[in-house]
Amino acid sequence: MTTPSPPGAAPTRVLVCDDQALIRTGLVTIIDAQPDMEVVGECGDGRKGVDLARELDPDVVVMDIRMPVLDGLEATRLLAGAGVAHPVKVLVVTTFNLDEYVYEALRAGASGFLLKDAPPDRLLHGIRTVAMGAALLDPEVTRQLVGRYATRIRPTEGAPEDVPLTPRELEVLRLIADGLSNSEIAAALVISQETVKTFVSRILTKLNLRDRVQAVVYAFRHGLAS
Incomplete structure (x- = not known):
């Protein structure tokens, strides 16, 4: 696991995008409780997420996939895809049994993904990992999730x-x-x-x-x- 930033270091600025208010509130609460992290914004649709990311310049965007107005896949492509002048680091959170777009999210430029039922410490590890410029590609999740859609x-x-x-x-x-x-x-x-x-x-x-x-x-x- 990655460790929190040393005392005195600027906190990692996080934007949370999820259309389910209860889940979004939970993510915000967990992240904001960390001394080395700060939630700078939250929203419930992809278009607002893109606008806030461009306005607030977060270090990491925690992005759901299935959202109204603009889904997380297209939002990720706009923020981190090929040709974007100043790409934003995007950590996708997804529901394994429902979401069939993870592979496309990775192609769109996401720096990694997590399952929504992952424990809080895995989420925090993911944010820290992505913020440092590394990819979060959990081996077990990769085997199951990418392997599941390999035939497509x-x-x-x-x-x-x-x-x-x-x-x-x-x-x-x-x-x-x-x-x-x-x-x-x-x-x-x-x-x-x-x-x-x-x-x-x-x-x-x-x-x-x-x-x-x-x-x-x-x-x-x-x-x-x-």
């Missing part, structure tokens, strides 16, 4: 032989797409975690990807994921 994702951007990676880098990329953490990849390949980090960094650089989330999307788009 059709490769459209080239063949595996066109991917500019070494065989070992391809192997690491496939394991990332399977939802393995760095430690799990290290164990599977019998290498150190530092070596895994080096491979991950090379993969992101070669493919011009922002983070592990985009690496998973890339792997599925290119037919590299199992």
Whole structure:
């Protein structure tokens, strides 16, 4: 788990977007109770979320997917998608049994996702992780959620032989797409975690990807994921 910011550091500014008032209030209460976080705004629809994000410049937007006026998927694309001059870090929260748009949310530019029934400490960990510029891609959630919709994702951007990676880098990329953490990849390949980090960094650089989330999307788009 990530740890709170050191004393004296500016709090992480969070915008909460969820159309269910009870859930939104709960999120705001949990986040605002943290000494290293501050809720700077809240709203119940995606259009308002986009407007508030542009007005308030939060460090992280906690975004629901299914919302009126403008859904969280399109709101995420407007805030963090390709071509956005000043992208905002978006952490998607979703209901596993209902939401079929998580993969598209990741493609839209979300830095990660959580399930709405995750414990509060997981939410706080997610916000801190995303605020630091890292991706939140929980291994177990990745296996279940991305795997569940893998059959709906059709490769459209080239063949595996066109991917500019070494065989070992391809192997690491496939394991990332399977939802393995760095430690799990290290164990599977019998290498150190530092070596895994080096491979991950090379993969992101070669493919011009922002983070592990985009690496998973890339792997599925290119037919590299199992």
